[in-house]
Amino acid sequence: MGMRTIIPFGPQHPVLPEPIHLDLVLEDEKVIEAIPRIGFIHRGLEKLVEKKDYQEFVYVAERICGICAFIHGLTYSLAAEKLMNIEAPRRAQFLRVIWSEIARLQSHLLWMGLMADAFGFESLFMHSWRIREKILNIIEETTGGRVIFSSCKVGGVRYDIDNDTLKRIVRDLKEYEKEMRAVGDVFLKDSSVRHRLCGVGVLSKEEAYRLGAVGPMLRASNFAQDLRQTGYCVYGELDFAPVVHPDGDAYARCAVRIGELYQSISLIAQAVDKIEEGPIDVKLRGFPTGECFVRTEQPRGEVIYYAKANGTKFLERLRVRTPTFANIPALLKCLPGCELADVPVLVLTVDPCISCTER
Amino acid sequence: MISESTIEPATVSDIVTRVEALYRDGWRLAQIGCTRTADGAEINYSFDKALTLRTLRVTLKSLQETLPSVSRVCFPAFHYENEIHDLFGIPVDGMAIDYKGDFYRKAHPAPFAKPPEEKKDV
Numbered sequence: 074m075g076m077r078t079i080i081p082f083g084p085q086h087p088v089l090p091e092p093i094h095l096d097l098v099l100e101d102e103k104v105i106e107a108i109p110r111i112g113f114i115h116r117g118l119e120k121l122v123e124k125k126d127y128q129e130f131v132y133v134a135e136r137i138c139g140i141c142a143f144i145h146g147l148t149y150s151l152a153a154e155k156l157m158n159i160e161a162p163r164r165a166q167f168l169r170v171i172w173s174e175i176a177r178l179q180s181h182l183l184w185m186g187l188m189a190d191a192f193g194f195e196s197l198f199m200h201s202w203r204i205r206e207k208i209l210n211i212i213e214e215t216t217g218g219r220v221i222f223s224s225c226k227v228g229g230v231r232y233d234i235d236n237d238t239l240k241r242i243v244r245d246l247k248e249y250e251k252e253m254r255a256v257g258d259v260f261l262k263d264s265s266v267r268h269r270l271c272g273v274g275v276l277s278k279e280e281a282y283r284l285g286a287v288g289p290m291l292r293a294s295n296f297a298q299d300l301r302q303t304g305y306c307v308y309g310e311l312d313f314a315p316v317v318h319p320d321g322d323a324y325a326r327c328a329v330r331i332g333e334l335y336q337s338i339s340l341i342a343q344a345v346d347k348i349e350e351g352p353i354d355v356k357l358r359g360f361p362t363g364e365c366f367v368r369t370e371q372p373r374g375e376v377i378y379y380a381k382a383n384g385t386k387f388l389e390r391l392r393v394r395t396p397t398f399a400n401i402p403a404l405l406k407c408l409p410g411c412e413l414a415d416v417p418v419l420v421l422t423v424d425p426c427i428s429c430t431e432r
Numbered sequence: 433m434i435s436e437s438t439i440e441p442a443t444v445s446d447i448v449t450r451v452e453a454l455y456r457d458g459w460r461l462a463q464i465g466c467t468r469t470a471d472g473a474e475i476n477y478s479f480d481k482a483l484t485l486r487t488l489r490v491t492l493k494s495l496q497e498t499l500p501s502v503s504r505v506c507f508p509a510f511h512y513e514n515e516i517h518d519l520f521g522i523p524v525d526g527m528a529i530d531y532k533g534d535f536y537r538k539a540h541p542a543p544f545a546k547p548p549e550e551k552k553d554v
Contacts, residue, residue: 302483402511
């Protein structure tokens with residue numbers, strides 16, 4: 074048996090944009106055990122629901138995370154609408170799908186850049202973020218913001234996008250897809266990238282499911298579950314299947330996210346084809362009452378909102394279970410057996426969003 | 433369409449065996465969450481299978497009542513239980529990984545234990 078040491082990893086580390094800490098128990102250079110610690114920046118945003126009324130809270134929900142902002146706002150709005158027994162108009166539902174997929178594109182491209190940076194491929198990092206800038210331009214053009222969309226509200230959406238602009242956006246995305254495929258091919262075919270990712274941090278299908286993994290982390294272990302299959306908004310009317318990969322390693326997680334880029338563009342094109350004319354919001358009457366669970370698919374996986382209301386304009390309780398929080402046990406399973414040098418890459422394959430986790 | 437969801441009552445004494453049975457039956461732990469009630473709390477254990485959400489609800493009469501940990505039979509529960517302990521101050525017995533109150537850094541102990549204030553503007 075080699076010498077055992079404990080190496081602290083984080084909360085400040087070059088590959089970590091946000092703080093998470095791992096105590097790594099090593100035997101020589103091999104990780105034997107990892108103990109996580111989060112909570113360095115916990116904000117207690119769930120408690121704010123007692124002070125912000127149910128309509129204002131959409132703004133807080135969007136600020137849970139700067140990368141998954143739109144889908145947080147959407148999930149909260151779906152929960153409030155369920156409690157008020159109302160449904161957003163059809164055009165708003167299509168716009169919600171379009172913005173959700175645009176958000177997924179920018180999030181996955183952000184992750185690709187961070188991942189390339191983590192394994193030392195600087196030009197790949199720059200190309201990923203160069204394409205991401207174009208997606209951010211679409212977000213700015215359609216919502217006015219580049220990070221926080223503020224386009225979703227209880228009962229619908231705040232802004233419309235005219236049909237000509239939607240068609241032009243689809244044409245632009247088809248062009249960007251060529252660039253994404255060029256960058257994606259480097260990720261998937263370059264020998265140095267494959268050498269770094271293949272066979273690292275393997276999680277079997279059974280382990281991923283039993284450990285409660287969600288999103289690309291689960292689908293990269295060949296488990297075809299995606300909350301968009303439940304058909305919320307108008308996903309049920311669009312043709313798609315979860316992107317899966319059989320290998321369950323770091324490379325597979327990379328491949329799933331890259332596959333989801335092309336899938337998002339296809340979903341946006343389908344939604345633009347099918348979008349209907351009509352109002353974009355409904356008038357709200359009364360206050361939410363009762364309780365509900367609502368689940369949607371964020372770029373990092375399933376997010377769960379639990380909302381409880383008592384007929385006043387303030388919710389009694391809002392609980393947010395974010396995908397990164399659910400993926401922590403799976404990360405702990407991946408780490409033992411890997412080399413110390415693989416830890417930063419493995420942590421990034423979860424696509425950790427600590428801002429979400431520290432809601 | 434939003435995925436199907438059910439809520440079933442459970443008790444402190446049977447929660448471990450019921451969670452174990454669900455877990456063995458192929459249900460994936462989706463979340464554990466706590467909601468403050470007038471005197472105590474409701475703990476929701478949610479499981480997912482084929483996009484259906486099934487929740488077991490344990491009602492605690494007070495925040496001092498000890499909750500048995502389910503993390504020995506369902507490992508991914510450990511961080512949810514530490515979260516409940518840290519934010520609500522509810523003692524959880526037998527956690528697979530016990531941070532002893534240091535899972536979250538907090539300015540005040542059990543910040544979510546305080547019940548919601550009465551609102552006049554409704």
